[in-house]
């Protein structure tokens with residue numbers, strides 16, 4: 001019998017993401033102010049982000065030593081005397097995540113560098129974090145990690161996600177997203193449901209599925225649920241946008257919503273992180289659309305770790321993803337989606353085409369409505 005493609009990669013990715021989810025979700029309540037720092041681009045990073053990247057990269061480096069890794073974080077802020085306090089905390093937390101006993105139902109093995117007897121030094125863990133500095137490109141195998149996507153959501157106690165993908169020769173082949181706060185049964189709200197999260201998994205050509213997080217005792221006997229976005233030629237559209245106003249353009253989203261005929265009771269769902277991709281994949285209406293930064297002139301260049309895992313999960317659930325002009329996303333350019341402008345993830349076919357047309361219409365309306373400094377009269 002032919003081997004199932006990416007089976008080992010899938011198991012290892014689920015294990016690594018699950019361990020990072022246990023780390024981040026249990027740390028949240030005790031996180032101190034001094035354990036969050038501000039990066040040079042003014043965005044926050046916490047000891048949870050560093051520890052999760054250290055733990056995930058340690059596992060990947062052990063099982064797939066020849067693969068490269070693109071990870072969001074680096075160890076700069078953990079080096080030297082200044083970084084000593086945070087470094088020691090990160091060492092403790094990453095070791096705890098790696099040392100967690102074998103999780104029933106996940107087919108883990110101690111050969112992956114996990115289990116009670118593992119103990120890594122600070123130097124080893126900082127090296128593991130810095131394995132994430134690969135430049136990527138259109139050739140070879142590159143893991144792509146966002147140890148906490150939606151760090152601002154994590155700090156608010158809202159949605160966040162641990163996101164891991166495998167990109168092979170520029171194509172995303174595997175994606176795993178852990179959403180400790182996203183309801184397993186209902187993705188129509190960003191409200192958190194403590195203790196009832198979800199993990200989403202997709203392998204290209206093999207479909208997308210979700211499992212409960214944390215794993216119930218009977219996990220081994222509870223099969224994953226396959227995801228399939230309903231085909232609906234005329235769905236009740238609803239946009240999913242960033243919770244953070246600085247990460248999206250709410251007034252442009254309003255124009256797109258109007259063009260799609262969105263009604264009062266179907267207003268945008270504002271949610272942090274790649275949990276939005278999971279909601280698109282798990283929706284039951286066919287009308288959920290993740291819309292991100294489609295506005296010309298806004299110069300933010302998307303990072304591949306913010307979209308790689310989510311893209312394959314949506315596609316394998318039967319959806320479509322493109323930039324805001326309908327062009328395919330290019331994950332083979334390096335650490336960014338430098339050629340693409342904005343992102344649309346939705347049901348495929350006519351629904352996706354309608355959104356791309358609505359964005360084009362919204363651009364025309366915006367041009368006509370522009371006043372002074374670019375504000376819109378809505």
Ligand SMILES: Nc1ncnc2c1ncn2[C@@H]1O[C@H](COP(=O)(O)O)[C@@H](OP(=O)(O)O)[C@H]1O
Pocket residue numbers: 043072146148149150151152153241242243244246247248271272273274293300303306
């Ligand atoms: N000005 C900006 N515009 C768009 N995205 C931004 C941004 N500043 C930061 N981001 C990205 O938005 C991600 C969060 O997405 P969302 O807004 O959907 O929750 C952040 O991921 P991290 O939290 O991993 O840093 C970061 O990469």
Ligand SMILES: [Mg+2]
Pocket residue numbers: 043044045072151
């Ligand atoms: Mg960040």
Ligand SMILES: [Mg+2]
Pocket residue numbers: 146148149150305306
């Ligand atoms: Mg991110």
Ligand SMILES: [Mg+2]
Pocket residue numbers: 049072146147148149150151
């Ligand atoms: Mg992040």
